[in-house]
Amino acid sequence: MSLSLIAKSIKASPTLKLNEKFAILKEKGDPVIHLGGGEPKSRMPMDAILATVAHVNTGEVRYAPADGIPALKQAIIRYTEEFYERKVKPENVIASGGAKQAIMVALQAILNPQEEVLFPAPYWVSYPDMAKLIGAIPVAVLPEDGTFYPRLKDITDRVGSYTKAVIINSPNNPTGAMYSEEFIADVVEFCEKKDLWLIMDDIYHRLIFDGKKPINCYKYAKKFDENSKIILINGVSKQYAMTGFRIGWAVGNKKVIEAMSNIQGHQTSGPSVLLQKAAVAALNGIQSGVESLRTTLENNRNVMIDLLNSFEGVKVTKPDGTFYCLADFSAYEKDSNKLSEFLIDKVQVLTVPGKEFGLDGHLRLSYCGTIKDIQDGIERMKWALDPNSANELYIGDRKLVRDWS
């Protein structure tokens, strides 16, 4: 009795696996530093906490509509109006168990087996496996010019008769790159012309730096309402530091949202009403937390990039947003899995190998933690990698000795 081909074709999410490894070391009392994180450490909005508690206190946490409670849909409609200047209807909105589920059910609703979904590399680790989960084919395109900023030509060169959808994630996990307004305009126009679905994974759109403003993809769309093939993804995980609440959403045309709702209804029955109430409160409540998270992250980025710039042999592109950067360590080790393992084993710093995002030789480093974690983490990495560093390193009262070269 064997498992299905689908079960065999997908990998475990490596970021989650690394988190498990970290948890085990931490439990053992090892002084591990997590530079692999995917979530802000700030406090979630008080409004959301109070709404959760208030709903729990009713003692009635029951089944809710599979596509989201009306109040959350209204909050999403308002959010879409505020950030995208589009007035959508409840039928254009689905609330899901995280942006992850929203993307998953979107792909299930639009792709047939063997059809292709195309996305720029480096990419979020889950896209290829999500496509494989439904028997579709992921096509990752690495910008030809060697930057983290794709141009339209990178995309058009790879679009063929099997291409059904494009996913754009900007600002991008893992690079932190925010694609240019021109690129977004080009892609929107191109997808409309070719009648392709365009999934805009905007989960990091408010976490951007250097005075940049979020980009509104609809500004460049000519097809509206039921003709629009843009599926806009967002959620509360990152901007409100509410990863554990598992609430995300999608905005799209009525037909595709209906199909997604049916699929979600059979998959999970939709997200918990309790968590949806919390998301409503976060979306409608005081927004100052988002700005303070954003400034913290910008400051953290500056610290990390300065440290990496003075790290000889390492090359890094300054991120425009998110809380990641993808630094080039190939001068030290071309196999990023090996390097990542080396760093956790030797100096207990958790990083994510670039290979998982489609670019070997790089490591993804997160700056969502504390400044101290960033400083200590990079210092340890430097000590481990730089052949000229001292023979010993103290971590608290632990002494590490270099027994490698």
Added chain:
Amino acid sequence: MKRDNHLDYHLNQIIVTNGAKQGVFNSVLATVNEGDEVIIPSPYWVSYPDMVSMANGKSVFIQTKEKDGFKLKPQILEKAITPKTKVLILCNPSNPTGSTYTKKELESLAEVIKNKNLFIISDEIYEKLVYGDFKFTSFASINSEMKQRTILVNGVSKTYAMTGWRIGYVAAPENIVDALNKIQSHSTSNASSISQAAAIEALAGPQYVISEMLQEFKLRQEFFHNEITSIKGITCYKPEGAFFLFPNVSSYFGKTLGNHKISDSFDFAMLILQKAHIAAVPGSAFGAEGFIRFSYATSMENLKEAAIRLKRILVKIS
């Protein structure tokens, strides 16, 4: 599982899901290939066939009989198994019929399955809702070989009336849980940490609320069963579990009330909804024409009122 069913599982043989629904859904996805057959005893929970078709599998229904208490018979199961059969989905206790298998009945099914190449998805979400002296048996506890084949699905929705928290769980051999973990990690990530914390307390805390709930349910079942079987033309199996009654109303088919013609269970459900404001689900939704599902997970007052209205309207049918 250990406390209630003497089942030993390691942590890596358990996964917490977004509702038992995700547990069943991902179990189907993890085992079924295009064209594989999945045996589903009918009447079945509405979601199973859709889940199977989303995995591009083929649902094979086995119609169970009212006189058998809507339970799957081993001889009939044996005949339905083909080389393409990959999975048997057993819903025990059953939604919509409430029927629950005795240990002996499960053993006789295991006897058939023993020499066949298939997994059993055992949906035991109504496990705690069994009445009187009836002793629930988990399919995984039949013997160690069956435990190796069983994907046991359960959750807190029904037992602890925690439907809105969306917590279920699956216990299965490690390689299956590993696959479920991969699928879930890419499709939704973990179930919410808040809901998981609540579920821990529900599972580990005092369990007397369940017996209180059971006593209440039993009273309601007795009452409503007596009421509906006292109506001419209705027969109803009295099940051991869940909170549903699944009466046979086919004797009303072909009859009319005013200009309302009743030709199937859907018409019957519409009639009692419109004329008596009673919501019930037609058996056709569960693959069992001729029947109708009443849920008695509602107050005694509601049930009393429903019985009165039902009688008042059904006597008028001719």
